Amino acid sequence: xxxxxxxxxxxxxxxxxxxxxxxxxxxxxxxxxxxxxxxxxxxxxxxxxxxxxxxxxxxxxxxxxxxxxxxxxxxxxxxxxxxxxxxxxxxxxxxxxxxxxxxxxxxxxxxxxxxxxxxxxxxxxxxxxxxxxx
Amino acid sequence: xxxxxxxxxxxxxxxxxxxxxxxxxxxxxxxxxxxxxxxxxxxxxxxxxxxxxxxxxxxxxxxxxxxxxxxxxxxxxxxxxxxxxxxxxxxxxxxxxxxxxxxxxxxxxxxxxxxxxxxxxxxxxxxxxxxxxx
DNA sequence: CACAGTACCTGCCCAAAGGTGAGTACATGA
DNA sequence: TCATGTACTCACCTTTGGGCAGGTACTGTG
Numbered sequence: 300x301x302x303x304x305x306x307x308x309x310x311x312x313x314x315x316x317x318x319x320x321x322x323x324x325x326x327x328x329x330x331x332x333x334x335x336x337x338x339x340x341x342x343x344x345x346x347x348x349x350x351x352x353x354x355x356x357x358x359x360x361x362x363x364x365x366x367x368x369x370x371x372x373x374x375x376x377x378x379x380x381x382x383x384x385x386x387x388x389x390x391x392x393x394x395x396x397x398x399x400x401x402x403x404x405x406x407x408x409x410x411x412x413x414x415x416x417x418x419x420x421x422x423x424x425x426x427x428x429x430x431x432x433x
Numbered sequence: 434x435x436x437x438x439x440x441x442x443x444x445x446x447x448x449x450x451x452x453x454x455x456x457x458x459x460x461x462x463x464x465x466x467x468x469x470x471x472x473x474x475x476x477x478x479x480x481x482x483x484x485x486x487x488x489x490x491x492x493x494x495x496x497x498x499x500x501x502x503x504x505x506x507x508x509x510x511x512x513x514x515x516x517x518x519x520x521x522x523x524x525x526x527x528x529x530x531x532x533x534x535x536x537x538x539x540x541x542x543x544x545x546x547x548x549x550x551x552x553x554x555x556x557x558x559x560x561x562x563x564x565x566x567x
Numbered sequence: 568c569a570c571a572g573t574a575c576c577t578g579c580c581c582a583a584a585g586g587t588g589a590g591t592a593c594a595t596g597a
Numbered sequence: 598t599c600a601t602g603t604a605c606t607c608a609c610c611t612t613t614g615g616g617c618a619g620g621t622a623c624t625g626t627g
Binding site: 314316317318319320321324325328329330332333334335338339342343357358359360374375376377396398401402405406408409410412413414416417418419420421422423424426427428 | 473510530532543547548554555556
């Protein structure tokens with residue numbers, strides 16, 4: 300019955316993070332980047348630097364509130380760089396940090412292989428639905 | 434003003450999936466595998482075959498209801514294989530399909546790099562919080 | 568001169584996510 | 598014989614996610 304509580308340390312004094320542990324901060328961070336809008340925002344930023352409304356048009360369906368909220372979380376975790384120029388009208392540019400780019404690459408890889416394999420997913424659905432119906 | 438609606442087809446008659454499009458089924462499927470519990474279930478199943486309650490102990494914090502729900506979704510999408518033996522007491526084994534393994538590999542890669550870079554995340558947080566405080 | 572656009576924030580509210588506890592049908596161990 | 602474990606489902610309720618409308622402070626365009 301070993302309870303792994305967040306500030307866990309291994310035999311070398313290194314911090315140990317485990318997303319499978321309920322209270323580990325890494326799980327919270329994982330949810331920021333794999334959340335409904337987080338993953339799409341990060342993937343979109345792989346195409347370059349975007350202004351708020353441009354990003355919003357790219358991520359189809361996201362509301363202003365949600366985009367602002369997820370960008371704040373991603374900025375705080377060090378994945379996204381926010382560059383606000385105090386001009387009028389305001390201009391804010393969002394881009395990936397090196398850390399953010401490392402994560403976004405993996406996410407984009409995931410997205411692209413999923414898109415490529417969607418026919419298999421749709422086939423599985425009809426197969427499973429048919430099996431359950433009878 | 435091109436509206437990409439789900440059953441989109443490219444110039445070769447191939448189905449085109451785009452997670453950035455609001456109504457594309459690929460976005461729904463992406464949410465199944467990157468959802469709060471989906472990603473953890475898939476990653477856990479990379480360690481082999483598990484029974485329901487074993488999986489539940491592995492994915493710390495998930496409720497019976499949620500685990501059952503996410504496993505059903507993953508099974509329907511063809512990521513997880515459910516093998517129910519009609520014995521008493523019931524025994525149900527969950528494992529990854531080849532498609533599920535392909536996705537879970539990417540997810541595990543993501544998780545492991547995130548866990549490794551969590552110190553950077555925590556450092557970013559204190560830096561951002563300090564900048565906002567002043 | 569009025570209206571659209573920029574980059575948000577705030578409050579209001581509804582719907583969806585998700586937790587809790589009970590029930591099931593049987594077998595095995597104490 | 599009584600409790601425990603298995604793999605769930607269902608009903609109920611709370612919490613959270615997230616959409617919508619409105620406000621802001623100013624500028625460039627028709």
